Amino acid sequence: MWMPTAECGMRTRFTPGPTEVPEAVREAMAAEQPNPDVEAAFAERYEAVCGKLATVYGTDHDVVVPGGEGILGLEAAIASLVAPGDRVLCVSNGLYGDGFADFVESYGGEATVVSAPYDEGYDLAAVDDALETAAAEGSPIEVATLVHCETPTGTLNDIGPVLDRLEDHDVVSVVDAVSALGGTPVPTDRIDVCLGASQKCFSAPPGLTTAAISDRAWDRMTERDPASLYTNFLPWRDVSEGFPYTHLSANVAALDAALDLLLEEGLESVFDRHERAARRCRERGREIGIEIYPDPERASPTVTAFHLPGEAESIRDRVEADHDVVLATGLGDLSSEILRIGHMGYNADVEKVDRVMDAVEAVVE
Template identity: 40%
Template sequence: MNNKFVYAPGPTSVRENVRLERAKITTNPDVDEEFVEFYKDTCDKIGQIIHTKNPVYILSGEGILGLEAACASLTEPGDRVLVLDNGIYGRGFKDFVEIYGGEGVYFSDDYNKNIDVEKLSEFLEIDHDFKYATIVHCDTPTGVLNDLSKICPMLKKYGIITVVDSVSAMGGEEIRVDDWKIDIALGGSQKVFSAPAGLTIVSISEKAKESMLDRKKPIVGFYCNLNIWSNYYKDKWFPYTMPISDIMGLSIAVDNILEEGSNNVINRHSRIANATREAVKEYGLELFLKDGYSNTVTAVKIPENIGALKLKEHMLSNYNTLIITSLKPYDDTILRIGHMGENAFEEKLTYALNIIDNGLKDLGFSSEHNLVELFNKHINE
């Protein structure tokens, strides 16, 4: 199980210095105030990467925790919430809204491109009575990237709080939380940060905090209540026992990004993604998206006579390599190339592309080209 080559849009590969950090002897995070300082320092470093002076918190739970916690903390019964829907995860935000008694209202757009900002503007002119809006930065099942720099300021003009799921983009795509007026930005440890799964990253603006505090009814539950973090640093006391080894590993993963330079990391993702897309097209395959390509995930349409699921199983059984498909209804249509974080290096990608090339040709796909040669050509352009 541990020897197979896994190339997925998260969890990504974990660098050795991160793995070794997690193996170190730890202190007691409940009572040692030095850990409080370490935790805050790690949060502040993440704030540098996402360009915010808002407080950043690290929560114990995989990235989905952040999505639910944002909805749990903001939603009161009867609140109207705008759900921007141009992907599977974007659409799924409505479930969290309604769990906590809100009314989710869709603004739906095509799933094969980014959100049409003009159409959204026209929609908001007619209907903008929403407490908050949910937006997915990169919708992982298709790799579509939405333009937060235009969407979030537009929503804020109407006083709408902005909640952004950037789990699959944060670190690999530019995100400027303060400049783009993002009230709650959500990330995860297992994507571009390339630490093990299990941690959620949350930044919270003053506007979002005020909304959470100025409620008629208390927030339902405890673990998803973002208010419990407000005074942790002043009180030097965490709401629950923190997973210290995980946070130590994440801190090193964040250092890896800062040492390379966060802009350099973004540029590396862009080079890798552009070369991948050009190679795939020249090879004779079709991209799922028409526009709005993320630099962390490329969604490739697999011919019907082969099928993405059959290709995945063939690569796993014949090459001990796991490259995954998408979620339903695209699970047999799309193969996802997850070039994010530690997977966004040429040596990792050329191995994955070689396996995809072999797998497709084994199953009858005809191309006069070689995917790796095409990638190498475009990466050097």
């Protein structure tokens, strides 16, 4: 069974992805690999990885694993589903939610962005209004995007009410679940394209996108016949005759090993471990006297963001220089406001959290 253990004498990296990679996963990646273009052993491993991912996703949808960091999945979802002129609803309260609209516009779609402040939940009334207005105008929303866990702010969004509304309006849903999958339950079977990546809660090296895709989403992609090869999920639907391009065989081996560790431990145990680590991190923060961003009730079990206006970057730098602990700050306008601690995957461990928070406490005080 995989359980996190201390690795004495090594730098402690507690960023919200890429995460620390267990030794067994590193060894799998370093092993001799089959040629992904010609050897059946690679295709067999890829098929096994997709099956294990389906268990983690908790879905009967098809699962595919293209070669490319997680952002590839976000762009490929739009490139595969959105044709010029298509109306797309982008529900956002964070950086990645906003970013979906950029992808929509770059592929010629018409993005309707329903924004909420980064420290608040989704604006459901505005979602209703956008869907109903578009339908009344005779040009209904066809695709919608949302983010389960906004990693830059540590926010776990309640996506269920939005999915309810999308189902009522027959809208194809795309969900960025990159920093939620493997750390907290995700309602994948209610989602048409559910996106993940290797370097977050799976604790494998960066380099692979994962996606669970519904039959309805496949049908829409087929109708649109996207021109791109790389930012296109369709070539991955059936790889029995070969892969669209040379796959990252070592990365697939690493993800395979990481999934074995996760499934051996058991998903419920994994989720509980993440909850315990998050709870301990926030308890220590309260003891130190630093506030959680945004609302503790909406904080993700995979990452904690502490609100340290004007101090986040200097604290991060001092923690690294004085204690050899690597943390992350916020992104964009929040880079000097938020200190982020990624207790996800291999680092979702109370003892590790305590060591990290000891370092933070020493610097803050």
